[in-house]
Structures are given as structure tokens and as C-alpha cells.
Amino acid sequence: MTDSTLPSGLPATVGVLGGGRMGAGIAHAFLISGAAVTVVEADPDAATAARQRVLDQVQASADRGKLDGTVDEAAARLTVSSANADFAGCGLVIEAVPEDMGIKTAALKGVAEVVGDTAWLATNTSSLSVDDLAAAVGEVTGHPERLCGLHFFNPVPASKLIEVVIGAQTSDELRELAPAWVTALGKTPVVVQNRPGFASSRLGVAIALEAMRMVEEGAASAEDIDNAMTLGYKHPVGPLALTDIVGLDVRLGIAEYLAEELGERFAPPQILRDKVAAGDLGRKSGRGFYDYS
Structure with missing residues (x-):
């Protein structure tokens, strides 16, 4: 007490x-x-x-x-x-x-x-x-x-x-x-x-990583992927815009941890590693999956 x-x-x-x-x-x-x-x-x-x-x-x-x-x-x-x-x-x-x-x-x-x-x-x-x-x-x-x-x-x-x-x-x-x-x-x-990623991070990161792979593969633009989730599934923010808010470096750290604990399905895609290495960390740096400059 x-x-x-x-x-x-x-x-x-x-x-x-x-x-x-x-x-x-x-x-x-x-x-x-x-x-x-x-x-x-x-x-x-x-x-x-x-x-x-x-x-x-x-x-x-x-x-x-x-x-x-x-x-x-x-x-x-x-x-x-x-x-x-x-x-x-x-x-x-x-x-x-x-x-x-x-x-x-x-x-x-x-x-x-x-x-x-x-x-x-x-x-x-x-x-x-x-x-x-x-x-x-x-x-x-x-x-x-x-x-x-x-x-x-x-x-x-x-x-x-x-x-x-x-x-x-x-x-x-x-x-x-x-x-x-x-x-x-x-x-x-x-x-x-207490389980790796709890509930929110585990689900949120899984969706975000798949959205990143889609951009990496050229399946669709970041904007169109996010619109699919906000307009089609009523998410308040798309997974890539949300990654920019959270910070790509933060998302990378979480993904690496989850990959160690839960397996390769959480392995960070190369596009995420490349953006973090380039300093494109999202809103806080002015550029991530979107340009805020």
C-alpha cells in the first residue's frame, strides 16, 4: 500500500x-x-x-x-x-x-x-x-x-x-x-x-513488417497499403504511417527481439534495416516511409 x-x-x-x-x-x-x-x-x-x-x-x-x-x-x-x-x-x-x-x-x-x-x-x-x-x-x-x-x-x-x-x-x-x-x-x-511482444506489439509489428515487405517487393506504395488498412479495416492509422510515428529504429529493435524469441516470421525486412542505417527514422528525423520535410 x-x-x-x-x-x-x-x-x-x-x-x-x-x-x-x-x-x-x-x-x-x-x-x-x-x-x-x-x-x-x-x-x-x-x-x-x-x-x-x-x-x-x-x-x-x-x-x-x-x-x-x-x-x-x-x-x-x-x-x-x-x-x-x-x-x-x-x-x-x-x-x-x-x-x-x-x-x-x-x-x-x-x-x-x-x-x-x-x-x-x-x-x-x-x-x-x-x-x-x-x-x-x-x-x-x-x-x-x-x-x-x-x-x-x-x-x-x-x-x-x-x-x-x-x-x-x-x-x-x-x-x-x-x-x-x-x-x-x-x-x-x-x-x-508476460509473453514476447505482449498483445499489442506482437500483432502491430506483425502487420507492419508484412506491410514493409510489400513495399520492398513493389506490391503497392506505402500510401496505398495504409489506405487499404484505414479504409478497408477501419484502422485509425496505417501500419507504415504508424511505424513512422513510433520510430523505425524502435520498430527494428522490437522486431529483432521478437525474431529471437518467436522465430523468423518476425525477422526485420531489409528495407527497414536500410532506412534505419540511413537515418530515416520516421517523423522524428523528417523521413521514414513518408517524407515529412
């Missing part, structure tokens, strides 16, 4: 490690739901940028009439720093660092060293083993059962889904709390067991 919670069941103070686009979105979700939020970034300059990123999203919520209270009131509940020690009073800390096992393991160990014994931990991984990450936390705290997966989707403010990933050692209490937190954020939980 945390020392205090909001009436909604959310921990009163939530930490987010990483203030990039995803981390800022996670911080925004908890902030507008009434929690105090502490975001920790790598250095003071990154922390300053993260604070502005979060507050821009809070302002956007206010502009849409989706914010209870004022922007200033929400801002007063936001702390942004470059020191893990500031997580000490958090009831829940979520890591939102790059999708790399080494980086996430080190990040979670660093958080585990400073939080209290009753704090819950969560990983925002989209595909990596929650059990392996929980084991890393257990090395520090002796409590691997206090970690689960909370896989948010990009962009967080617009997405209605959070994937709750249950590990082999996840405590019964956390199995109940995590979906309740998601509901309190106004989103829908999908509860999955």
Missing part, C-alpha cells in the same frame, strides 16, 4: 523516469487526474525541456476543456529534476526510457535504490520481458513482485489504451491495483501475461 492515495485510487505522488515525448505524456495523464508528479531527466537542460513538454500538454487539455482546475494548479503539482533522489516520496514510479534492456535495467535499479519499501514500480516497455526487469529490481530491493508493465501508447493524451503486463512474480495486490489505475486515468486496461 502507498502512504496516501487519491479518491480515484491513484497514488498521491507518481514518478516518471524520462521526460521525452512518451514520459511527458505519462506525466500529463497522471497530472490531469489529480496526482502530484515528479519527472526525472538526465540533466538540468533535459529537465527544463521536459517540464515545458508536460505543461504544453496540460495547456492543450485546458484548451479542450479536459482539465479540472487551472493550468497553474496543475503546474504546482509538477516537479521536474535530474536527481533520482526526488523519487523518494513517490507511491508509484514508471520508467519511460529507451527500449533497450540494458538501459531499462540500469534505470529501474537506480530508481529501486531510492524509493521506499512500499513503492510500486512499472516499466513502459512495449516488448521486453517484465520478468527480467522485475528480477533486476529484486536484486536491489528483494521485492520483484512490486513491478508490473504499464505499456502506454503514443501519443498518450489521445490514446485510450494501456496494456497492463503481469509478470510471473507480480503480487496479487498489484494485479488488482494496476488496471484500477488505468481506469482512473480515463483509459481502458488490457491485461496480458
Whole structure:
């Protein structure tokens, strides 16, 4: 149990490690739901940028009439720093660092060293083993059962889904709390067991890789493939446009991991490797399967 919670069941103070686009979105979700939020970034300059990123999203919520209270009131509940020690009073800390096992393991160990014994931990991984990450936390705290997966989707403010990933050692209490937190954020939980790619990444990557192979083979253009899925199957975004949003480098990493775990059907096509090698990473670089320049 945390020392205090909001009436909604959310921990009163939530930490987010990483203030990039995803981390800022996670911080925004908890902030507008009434929690105090502490975001920790790598250095003071990154922390300053993260604070502005979060507050821009809070302002956007206010502009849409989706914010209870004022922007200033929400801002007063936001702390942004470059020191893990500031997580000490958090009831829940979520890591939102790059999708790399080494980086996430080190990040979670660093958080585990400073939080209290009753704090819950969560990983925002989209595909990596929650059990392996929980084991890393257990090395520090002796409590691997206090970690689960909370896989948010990009962009967080617009997405209605959070994937709750249950590990082999996840405590019964956390199995109940995590979906309740998601509901309190106004989103829908999908509860999955710790399997490679979970549900969303495994299905999403499978479709995206096949779409890439079709482009590679000259079967159809990226635009026509995406239109087939948005108009024919009512997907809100086509698989190649979505790959550009997620990042081709991120998709490549996930595909390589899934290929190791589940077999050659997830082997990344050469077109994906070539684009990543060329620096065409999607929206963030200005070019991916589409040109954003």
C-alpha cells in the first residue's frame, strides 16, 4: 500500500523516469487526474525541456476543456529534476526510457535504490520481458513482485489504451491495483501475461513488417497499403504511417527481439534495416516511409 492515495485510487505522488515525448505524456495523464508528479531527466537542460513538454500538454487539455482546475494548479503539482533522489516520496514510479534492456535495467535499479519499501514500480516497455526487469529490481530491493508493465501508447493524451503486463512474480495486490489505475486515468486496461511482444506489439509489428515487405517487393506504395488498412479495416492509422510515428529504429529493435524469441516470421525486412542505417527514422528525423520535410 502507498502512504496516501487519491479518491480515484491513484497514488498521491507518481514518478516518471524520462521526460521525452512518451514520459511527458505519462506525466500529463497522471497530472490531469489529480496526482502530484515528479519527472526525472538526465540533466538540468533535459529537465527544463521536459517540464515545458508536460505543461504544453496540460495547456492543450485546458484548451479542450479536459482539465479540472487551472493550468497553474496543475503546474504546482509538477516537479521536474535530474536527481533520482526526488523519487523518494513517490507511491508509484514508471520508467519511460529507451527500449533497450540494458538501459531499462540500469534505470529501474537506480530508481529501486531510492524509493521506499512500499513503492510500486512499472516499466513502459512495449516488448521486453517484465520478468527480467522485475528480477533486476529484486536484486536491489528483494521485492520483484512490486513491478508490473504499464505499456502506454503514443501519443498518450489521445490514446485510450494501456496494456497492463503481469509478470510471473507480480503480487496479487498489484494485479488488482494496476488496471484500477488505468481506469482512473480515463483509459481502458488490457491485461496480458508476460509473453514476447505482449498483445499489442506482437500483432502491430506483425502487420507492419508484412506491410514493409510489400513495399520492398513493389506490391503497392506505402500510401496505398495504409489506405487499404484505414479504409478497408477501419484502422485509425496505417501500419507504415504508424511505424513512422513510433520510430523505425524502435520498430527494428522490437522486431529483432521478437525474431529471437518467436522465430523468423518476425525477422526485420531489409528495407527497414536500410532506412534505419540511413537515418530515416520516421517523423522524428523528417523521413521514414513518408517524407515529412
